[in-house]
Amino acid sequence: MPARKKLLLALSFILLALSLASLLAPPIMERSIPIWLRFEAARSGLAISFSDIHARFLRPIEIRNLQITSAGVGGVHFEFTAPRVEAGLGLAAIFGTKNKSHPLRSIRVKHARIFLRSRAMESAQIIQWPTLAALLPARFEISADEIRFEQPLAQVELRDATIFAATTRSGVVSASSIAIRAPLLQKIFADVHGVARWEDDHLTLGSLRLIDGLTIDSLMFDLSRLAAARLGTELSVSAFGGHIRANVTTERNEKARIWELAGTASGISLSNLATALGATEPVHGSVRASKFTFRGDPRDVLHATASIWTELIDFSWRERRADAIMLGANFYGRTIQVQQFYIKQRRNELTLSGETVVGADWLNPDFRGDIVASVNDLGQFAELFGGSADAFAGSLSVRGRVHTRERSIDGELAITGDGLKIFQAPVHSLTARVGLDSKRVRLDQFELKRDDDFLRAQGSVDFGHNRAIELSAEFLCRELSDYPMQAPLLGKLVGPLKAKVESSGDATESRTTLYAQANPFSISAQGSWHDQSFTIDQLDIDEGDLRAGFAGEVVLTEPGKPRVTLSPTTQLRADLAEDNASCLHGILLTRSDAGKPFSKIVIEGNKFLLDATGPLTMCGENEDGQPLRINIPAPAEPSPTPSPTP
16 A cells, blocks of 8 residues: 555544544543542542533543532531632543653642641541642642631631742742731731742742741742652741741651651841731840751650750840840650750859650659759849849859659759848848758748848648648847838838747648737737638737737738738727828827727728728828827726725
8 A cells, every 4th residue: 555545544543533532532531530539539538529520622621619628626627619620631641651741731720718627537538649649730820719727726827829830930929918826926918929830749939028027938848759648848938137947848657647847047036026026015136046856746746756946145025134045955755854944144144954754644744953043133133034123132042953753852952142132121141941852841941131130930841741831930120110111000110020930730720829029019929821811819919018909810812912800809999089180000009998999900901990980091101190099998906805893
């Protein structure tokens, strides 16, 4: 047969085959594709639905009203909806050729909605990763009206997001807004644009400017090993004068999906970061260096490993300042190990270290810790923890260790100080030694001294016997006006004072006795503690041959606002010499039968209630008023002895 006829015959067969394919392929594909989609979705534990599928010869396949969902803990875990999806098949898919080209020539999705909530069911079927890898296209264009990722403590939402990328040329990525909502972070990034690149199954997004000073230089997704269920991500960010880099990989083994994360940060300005996050108060300093690693299943943190190292320099917030703050810690084998928590503040240094084993009993961890502190400016150090520099001064040295196991404690703490000012009160020296023995805490020594003035205390608390307590303390002061001390009704205290307190008991009840000698009176009291109240069995105030006795209760329901209720145990009378006085200041005991008898005194805040006179107000620091005059009637004279009869 002539060559010309052979060519014509071959062309005729090709035309016939194309004609048959154009007639038979669309109906075959329109019936086979739904079967294949439902089969693959069922293998991955997904539910899929659509209204119809159109497959025209040599044209993209069109799927309308596509919906894909999967069940999760407490509701739907994943949901994807799109009114229209177009998928263009390549020659490899049509003729079954085996090469490295993408079976899908293109994918086009318009007006999609994607939701990812909570987490998947533990019993959910494993996703068929080889199938997903085979569906990676050579070109894709996806637009989503809404993309939302929801977790219990955070939510990320993208609006009007679009991405276009192809293996032959660069693409674009954009979003009208990206919103992040978390307990400590509420931020919306508007009008985000960048470039996209799709090559060798690597998707790279870059030049994504979020706000001034924060730009995602590169965000790369490695899908080249998707068939083996291995994903990788690399991130590079220019952040507020510094850089953040991270690498994330994840793969699934026989039991769970394992995540590996490694990240670094350096040179980040805290001031710019705080401004960008909308902080209302200025924060200064920078992250000099930081490193973080994690490996494991986030759903099984106890069997994961992690580490962190962070160093802040020139930190300041409000009145808090530190030259350097360093934290180094790691987690492995259920053990949290704090290698170092270090604070450097000019002349002050604090170092903490320790470790704890996290077991099944979270309330009784095995903990070991050490503390070393050298504080040469206590006022500045107090500012770091919210105190006032004017209220503290001097130098402190602290050294201690502690070990807790099964609710037993072992350790010791030693504190020494010189030239101190504590809550405005000048103190020349401080010595304290605390011992921890099994379930018992001992205050072996506590002493504050200023010249001849001192406060000494010692005692113990036994947590193994219902918090049994033994405490004794004594106080000697030559002049109270040297210290900023005030008492209700009495105001600022002046004169000498010598006092001794002893207390013993347990968590149910603790008996306390107090004796104080001042000028010109003395006070003795006995009572017992019950939870947040102190019952006064007997309170005696003596001034020379005058004695006033009371019983009552002190209730500590609110910090700084005790409620004191007193009832006299001896006959007493109240006498206000000036009825027009605006407030009360001081107590004056006198021998007199004048005044009105009373049965109750109530003191709460600056209010003074005397049932004989009604409510009164106690004077403030700079107010002048009259004293509360308590009259003590003279004792009855004994009857004269009758004279004997002659």
